[in-house]
Amino acid sequence: MAFKYAFNTWAYSSFPAWVPSYSLEETIRRIAAFGYDGIEIGCAAPHAWPSHLSQEHRRNLKTLMGDVNLKPVSLLPAPGGGPGNNPASLLEAERTATIAHYKEVVDLAHDLGAERVLYIAGWRSFGTGYQQAWDWSLTALREIAAHARDKGIGISIEPTSSDSNLIDTPGQALLLREQAGSDNVKVMFDTFHALYRNEVSSDYVHEMAAHLDHVHFADTDRLPPGEGTVDWYGVMKALKDIGFKGYLTMEAGFSGRNFDPDRVARSAIGYLKDLEKTLD
Numbered sequence: 001m002a003f004k005y006a007f008n009t010w011a012y013s014s015f016p017a018w019v020p021s022y023s024l025e026e027t028i029r030r031i032a033a034f035g036y037d038g039i040e041i042g043c044a045a046p047h048a049w050p051s052h053l054s055q056e057h058r059r060n061l062k063t064l065m066g067d068v069n070l071k072p073v074s075l076l077p078a079p080g081g082g083p084g085n086n087p088a089s090l091l092e093a094e095r096t097a098t099i100a101h102y103k104e105v106v107d108l109a110h111d112l113g114a115e116r117v118l119y120i121a122g123w124r125s126f127g128t129g130y131q132q133a134w135d136w137s138l139t140a141l142r143e144i145a146a147h148a149r150d151k152g153i154g155i156s157i158e159p160t161s162s163d164s165n166l167i168d169t170p171g172q173a174l175l176l177r178e179q180a181g182s183d184n185v186k187v188m189f190d191t192f193h194a195l196y197r198n199e200v201s202s203d204y205v206h207e208m209a210a211h212l213d214h215v216h217f218a219d220t221d222r223l224p225p226g227e228g229t230v231d232w233y234g235v236m237k238a239l240k241d242i243g244f245k246g247y248l249t250m251e252a253g254f255s256g257r258n259f260d261p262d263r264v265a266r267s268a269i270g271y272l273k274d275l276e277k278t279l280d
Contacts, residue, residue, distance in 0.1 A: 001240070003276055004247045005269050006038030006073045007031045008216070011253035011261035015044035015078050019257055024048060025064060032068035034265045038247045039070050041112070043105050044078035050104035058111040065112070073247045074156070074214060075109045076118035077101065080163075087140035088122030088133040088166055095136055098122075102144045106153050116154040116214060118188065119144065121176060123164040133166055138179055145182040155180075156188040156214045162196035169197070170207040177211060190216035190251060191230050201230060205238035214246050215239070217268070222255035224264045226271035233275060240279055248272065 012020070012027040022030070024047040031039050041048045053061075065072055079085045085098045102117070109117050119141060124133040145155050157176055161168035167176060173187045187208050191201045205212065217235075220228025239248070253264030 001243070001245075003236070003239070003272075004037040005035075005272065006040050006071070006247040006249040007034075007036050007265050007268070008040040008042060008076075008249055008251040009047055010042045010251065011259060011264055013042055013044055013047045013254075015042060015254075016080075017254060017257050020261060021046065022261075024061060028061070028064055028070055029068060030262060031265060032070040034262075035269055036265070037071060038073035038249070039065065040074045040076065040247075040249050040251070041072065041114070042078060043075055043108065048075065048108060050101075050108045053108065055111070058108065062112050071247075072109075072112045072114040073249065074116045074118060075105055075112070075114050077105055077120065079120045079122075086122045088124060088128070088137040090125045090128050095140060099140050099143050102140070103147045106144065106148045106151055109153050110151040114153070116156050116186075117148060118214070119155050119157045119185075120160055120164065121157060121167040123166055130166075134176075137166060138176060141176065141180050141185070142182070145180055145185050149182060149184045153184070154213065155182075155185045157185065158188050158190060158216070159193055160190070161193045163193075170204050174208065174211060186213040187211045188214035188216065190218065191235065192216070192218040192222060192251070195220060195228075195230065200234070202234040202238035205235065205242060205244070209242040212242070212244065212246075214249065215244075216249055216251040217272070218250070218252040222252050222259075224250065224252050224268035224271065226267070226275075232272065233278070236272070236275060237279055
């Protein structure tokens with residue numbers, strides 16, 4: 001079984017660093033040219049903020065991806081900053097707006113032909129208890145998942161320990177999935193967040209195996225795989241052992257202004273495809 005590879009668009013957008021920045025059309029062409037099978041689209045300007053994309057623009061993007069044989073794998077929101085988009089916010093108005101935003105992202109995923117939207121469960125503000133933040137996020141997730149189910153879209157919960165303070169571990173992600181009570185809700189993980197917790201990424205694979213449908217690959221400091229400390233052989237072998245059928249999605253090369261996204265994209269897929277050949 002050969003793995004499928006995808007690349008996340010953050011490295012080519014203005015989120016979270018201002019430069020470099022390319023149009024989504026240009027980004028699609030570059031990622032396809034490097035031999036990737038799929039693309040993960042980050043929903044921030046200038047690429048895919050939902051209200052900025054007309055129906056005609058969405059159709060044109062879908063056509064372009066088809067023309068270059070690049071599968072739209074997943075979409076994810078851009079949390080933080082001005083709008084926040086925190087489903088566990090202490091502000092009811094923000095929680096309501098976040099749910100509406102996620103629904104727009106789900107609709108965009110449907111229009112582009114993507115299979116899933118990633119769920120960032122949010123973060124606790126001072127004075128908000130853990131259980132209260134959990135309950136707010138769970139309420140949001142249930143409403144978002146119901147909307148996604150009607151559109152044929154899956155939701156993948158991501159533990160984001162380096163960026164937030166609510167869903168940090170595989171166990172927490174699995175519990176939130178269970179409590180959501182919807183068969184279109186799965187879990188995922190990012191090797192960068194596992195590193196933040198000084199944990200072993202291959203352990204995440206085995207703990208999440210029954211409900212794992214997506215992964216993010218990044219090495220130390222968001223370097224491309226093979227340039228940091230992650231045991232990539234161990235991660236790849238674990239994914240092969242559980243029969244993982246999703247995309248190995250690079251979410252790398254965007255933590256600062258000193259990355260060349262083309263170099264990151266080429267380096268990542270070259271290293272991992274060579275490593276794949278050595279798996280038992």
